[in-house]
Amino acid sequence: MSAAALLASLWEMGRGEPEALQQVTFSGDNAQLPSTFQVGDVAAASIGVQALMAAQLWRERGGTTQKIGIDRRHALAMFKSDRYLSINGRPADDPWSKIAGYYQAGDGRWIQLHTNFPHHRDGVLAVLQCADERTEVAKAIAGWKAAELEQVLADADMCASMIRTEQEWQAHPQAQAIAGLPLFEVRRIADGPVIPWKPENGQRPLSGVRVLDLSRVIAAPVGARTLAQHGADVLAISAAHLPNIMPLVMDTGRGKRSAQLDLRDAAGRQQLHELISSADVFMQAYRPGSLSQLGYSAEELCALNPGLIHVSLSAYSHVGPWANRRGFDSLVQSASGIADAEGRATGGTAPGKLPFQALDHATGYLLAYATMLALQKRAVEGGSWQVRVSLAQTGRWLQAMPRRGLHEDAAELREDEIASFLQTSSSGFGEVQAIAPVEKMSLTPAHFELPAPTLGQHAPVWLP
Template sequence: MSAEALLASLWQMGGGAPEDLQQLTFAGDTAQLPSTFQVGGVASATIAVQALMAAQLWQARGGERQNITVDRRHALAMFKSDRYLSVNGHASEDPWSKIAGYYQAGDGRWIQLHTNFPHHRDGVLAVLQCVEDRAAVARAISGWQAAELEQTLAQANMCAAMIRTEQEWLAHPQAQAIADLPLFEVRRVADGPVIPLHSGGPRPLSGVRVLDLSRVIAAPVGARTLAQHGADVLAVSAAHLPNIMLLVMDTGRGKRSAQLDLRQTEGRQNMLQLISGADVFIQAYRPNSLAQLGYSVEELCAMRPGLIHVSLSAYGHIGPWAHRRGFDSLVQSASGIADAEGRAAASAAPGKLPFQALDHATGYLLAYATMLALQKRAVEGGSWQVRVSLAQTGRWLQQMPRRGLHDHAAELRPEEIARFLQASTSGYGQMQAIAPVEKMSVTPAHFELPAPVLGEHAPVWQ
């Protein structure tokens, strides 16, 4: 499917008027990266739909209509943004653990390990009873049945997925549980006041306060996107939580960063103060994880009537895998995407998408849906919940017509990437990273702040 068709479909899902689509134009080479899936159209369309929504909010605030251009190749680069980030002229080290990846179990089935966080790595090694060495891990896994190991690791709260075919996934109880869910949900969950979009400020989201309690890629990309349209985004983490610094730098642009320990009374009190002044609360912990700390949707909306509560999960908020830990590549493995890419490449091993497409696409859909909720709050009042998941985005991608692996495909060239980079002076040094894709004629998308060092800012609103 073309980016134009995908954008029209996404815009219709949000109730947008067809004539609004005339504001946006796609430009540049239509070649995508090698994949049997429509990753190029998805990258361009998800970036475009949130940009168009930002333009709509700008008009709702009294701003003038504007034109938007999305370069298709720039969109591809943004979906690989962490791979092009450099600091002081040096590319960052590969954050992937040396034992992460695909292994063949004793029954001939493949399984993927995700061990990029130290506690996930250590937990997997404890189950396998081996040392941190790829050959040792392979030997240990050869003594397991793939499905049995997947279940054992899940019960230990570790991160792994057996490689399934698409047909196997469609028959799986988790896939069936989320089969009727929409691509994204925006629903009213409680009463709350009508909160008009601020008429002052030079940008679509000027004056909007966003609490970002997320890590890694998908939800942080969504929060970063809100920041590039003017929202005050405060990313809240904690010193005891692991992070991948390359991703912290890439997704932190435009945000402020504070650290709070929600296990401590002072941290919880600070969080309550932040919630009382927030417009948007974004979290990407497993469903109901924060509820155990007193931060359920109901409790948060009672604390702050009119709050937009945004949740991202791996496999969806319902079904037997709702509480299972997951990442983009694991969802690719479990849902048949990795198997399909491997087959398209005539490989005996699983393949993978050319970038973390589920993460990035879901992040942009999160931003789009959040802006939809802000619009609804401004008209109808109420507190709203936004829900997205990597598995729902994956299902959307899998439902599109397929391509030949190398049909009209071309890797990004160095001269292309150079055009899409922008420099900033950050606490890490001179950073170069992919600039926002959308070109907006009146309210250009940009980052007012460089990527912050973790905990650089006080946990207060500006």
């Protein structure tokens, strides 16, 4: 399936006018990175659809039709953006824990550990009762059955997944629970006023839109970063006691402001309430129900601020027995059969993986697209809206596409290609070089007005 066909399908999901598709042109070499899955076309199409939505909003704010260009190879580079990040001319530190990855259990099945946050690493080591060394972890796992260890770690709120085949995943209760869900959801959940676009603030498609970003790692931060590159005021909220992966903070923080609030105390919660009361979008990527325990359910927040767009990203979706399970892109690949399929394609016995975190990045761009759809609906119909996406739903979408040979029409990104896609900005981290926005928009160029901020660099207030 081509990028153009995927774009048309995504645009139809949002009920966009078919004629608008003529605004988008795909260019560049169509070779993707080695994979049996259509990751190249997914990258180009998911970036393209949110750019087309931004152009649509620009028109609704009084602008004119513009042309959008998507370079396929640039899209591949953006989906690997954290790997090309450099600070003061030096590559960013490798964020991966030395014990993260695949292991073979005693029953011959494979399991993946995700231990990049210190408390996840320590929790896994406590269960395994071994030292923080890969050889020691391998010995410990050899004494377990993979499915049993997966369950024990899940019960301990740790991050791991047994490698399943695609057939095993399709038969799993979690896969069956999400089988009927759409790729993304945009639904009205409460009454609220019509909030029309203000042409006088329409210097860019999302000028004047306020976005609270309570997310970390990749998918939701990519979505919020995408809104920022179209002009939204994105305020990322973190806390000093929460762990972060700094190369990802630098990459996905571009265009945003950053403040810190401790929601464990009343003062922090009060400040957050004040921000929410005048926000347009509230975005979070905690496990379903986690923020509800603090009084931040979609319904409560929309009651506080009628007309709010509440955006949620999860690993395995908001329904099913795994709804509350911790997860990351690579773990969803492992659970759903993607890792098994990629491993089999190499002819080896170990699991494989996609050439980049395709579920994270594609979901992030779909999240931005769906959020803009909700803003469009609010401007016409009024109401408070909920947007929901998950890595597992994006994975199911990817797996439903026709397959290809591992090296069919594939080529790694060359150094000269990568260099042409990079941009440099001065930040609190130093000179940060990272992949520039992919979409070339003729009237409202996507760009970052701010460099990546250090954590807590800004006050928790909206821009005037």
